[in-house]
Amino acid sequence: xxxxxxxxxxxxxxxxxxxxxxxxxxxxxxxxxxxxxxxxxxxxxxxxxxxxxxxxxxxxxxxxxxxxxxxxxxxxxxxxxxxxxxxxxxxxxxxxxxxxxxxxxxxxxxxxxxxxxxxxxxxxxxxxxxxxxxxxxxxxxxxxxxxxxxxxxxxxxxxxxxxxxxxxxxxxxxxxxxxxxxxxxxxxxxxxxxxxxxxxxxxxxxxxxxxxxxxxxxxxxxxxxxxxxxxxxxxxxxxxxxxxxxxxxxxxxxxxxxxxxxxxxxxxxxxxxxxxxxxxxxxxxxxxxxxxxxxxxxxxxxxxxxxxxxxxxxxxxxxxxxxxxxxxxxxxxxxxxxxxxxxxxxxxxx
Ligand code: SAH
Numbered sequence: 118x119x120x121x122x123x124x125x126x127x128x129x130x131x132x133x134x135x136x137x138x139x140x141x142x143x144x145x146x147x148x149x150x151x152x153x154x155x156x157x158x159x160x161x162x163x164x165x166x167x168x169x170x171x172x173x174x175x176x177x178x179x180x181x182x183x184x185x186x187x188x189x190x191x192x193x194x195x196x197x198x199x200x201x202x203x204x205x206x207x208x209x210x211x212x213x214x215x216x217x218x219x220x221x222x223x224x225x226x227x228x229x230x231x232x233x234x235x236x237x238x239x240x241x242x243x244x245x246x247x248x249x250x251x252x253x254x255x256x257x258x259x260x261x262x263x264x265x266x267x268x269x270x271x272x273x274x275x276x277x278x279x280x281x282x283x284x285x286x287x288x289x290x291x292x293x294x295x296x297x298x299x300x301x302x303x304x305x306x307x308x309x310x311x312x313x314x315x316x317x318x319x320x321x322x323x324x325x326x327x328x329x330x331x332x333x334x335x336x337x338x339x340x341x342x343x344x345x346x347x348x349x350x351x352x353x354x355x356x357x358x359x360x361x362x363x364x365x366x367x368x369x370x371x372x373x374x375x376x377x378x379x380x381x382x383x384x385x386x387x388x389x390x391x392x393x394x395x396x397x398x399x400x401x402x403x404x405x406x407x408x409x410x411x412x413x414x415x416x417x418x419x420x421x422x423x424x425x426x427x428x429x430x431x432x433x434x435x436x437x438x439x440x441x442x443x444x445x446x447x448x449x450x451x452x453x454x455x456x457x458x459x460x461x462x463x464x465x466x467x
Contacts, residue, residue, distance in 0.1 A: 130185035131159050131258035132295065135304050145180065153304070155181075160305030163265045165189045186211070188258035190266045194465065196454040203451030206267060207465055210235070210259060214252055217282055217462050218263040221450045226276030226312075231263040233293060234284025239318050240353040241339075243385060245417045245463055246283040254289040260296040264306070278308065281316040281337070283462060287323030297332055310334050316381065321358045324366040328373040336370055337379040337410070338363065342389050343397035351389075364401065371406050378405065383412045384430055386423040395436040402442050409437060409444040 133141065139152040154172060158164040166187055167178040193215065194207035204220045216232040235252035237244070260280075268275050278300065280286045286293045293315070300308050316337040317323065324336065340360075342348035348355035367378045380402065384390045402409060411434055413424050425433070430446055437444035 127184065127186040129188060129256055129258050130181070131188045131261065132256050132292075132299075134295070134299065135302070145177075145184075147177065151177065156304050160261070160265075160299065160302070163269055165269075188256065188262050190259065190262045192266065192270060195270070196451075198451035198454045200453050201450055203454065204271070205451060205454050206263075206270070207462065208263060208266065210255075215462055215465055216255065216259075216263070218267060219282070219451065220267050220271060220275075223277075227271070227273050228277035228279060229264055229267050229275045230279045230281050231260055232282035232284050233260060233280050233286040233289050237284050238288065239285045241318060241341075242351050243341075243383060243414055243417060243420055243422045245419070248419055248463065251284075251288075254292055255284065257292050257295040257299060260292070261299060264300065268306075275306075275308070277312045277314075279314040279316065279337075281314070285318055285320070286315050287317045287320040287327070290323055290326065294327075294330055294332075297330075297334060301332075311376075314379070318352055318354045319358055319363050320354065321362050321366045324363075324370055328366075328370040333374060333376060335376055335379060336367070336374075337381055338367060339383075340380045340398075340401075341383050341385075343394060343401050347389060347394075351385075360401065364405065367405060367407070378407045380407055380409045381412060382409055383414045384425045384433065385414045386425040386429070388422065390425040390429055390433055392436070395433050399437060399440045399442055402437075403440065407443075409442060410447050411444055412447040413449065 135152065135156045138156055139149050142152045151173065155170060158170040164170055166189065167182045170178055188211065190208040190210065192206050193209045196205045202222050206218045206220070207215050208218060209215050214235045216235055218232060219230040221228045232255065234254050236250055237247040238251035240247050264275055264278060297313065299305055300313065301310050310333040314335040314337050316339060318339045327336065341351050345355060345360050348360060371378055382398065411430060413430055414422050416422060416424065434444045434446055
């Protein structure tokens, strides 16, 4: 798939690093301090267009407007939960596609869940984001701008970012890594790497490459089943990489980054919530330094998965805990506005 860094023949200025922007502006005869000012406007002060950059000469702003594509997402729908204040945003991209992002308020700060692709080609059976396949990758600027637009719309600082919205982040690897570097750049929002989580369905070469980047983010692995046979029924990617290969990659990730892995385990009633499932999960998790997030499945209209019976999730968690495995039940934020991952975009399109 193309790297969408350059689109419509115009360079996407908000996806350029400070070094690249400095080179760009040098070619226009500008001094390096101008690039620094412009970068700060885009990534620190979150300017929505060149016009806001009032300490830059008007002629330069006009030349840039002519020359560059400037990403600024437009919120086309905002839903707010009456239960916990969670807000779900539907953002329009410049080509008319839409993606979802979610803003959650916790005691320790505000967290934003962003999308990494328009659609998804991973085909997980329980997920709404993949029903229509992959449309395209998101640009670094489009990932950044989900965080920026939400900061502006809520008027509050975002302290945590999770890449758990629509799409498979490791299927858009280069743009993802550029996004991570820019989000944590001291000349931009300077977010702490430790406050960022990337969730993957388990693309082994991507996990291995990410471990080498020298970035201190948390990796979350969508496991959902502890045997290859069961996992293959839920996730097509499991036919490509075995659980053994995945565990080895996770171990290496931990060794290289020192970051504890999170396993995500969506509990599907009658499918992966039995005692044997818990036992298999315990066996897998025990040798690793990991944390398990139990997620009650969000039933998707087009699929027939159901939630476990009442009390079952607690029992499952107790089994983990008895075996000294750290497991938390994901607090369900914004259930009243929800619909599972990708459902808002889907409703908007149909
Ligand atoms: N592609 C990435 C990130 C996006 S999905 C990944 O697979 O990890 C974020 C998490 O939500 C994943 O663990 C995914 O498996 C899970 N998920 C998707 N649909 C769901 C549903 N209907 N109910 C509960 N969890 C779901």
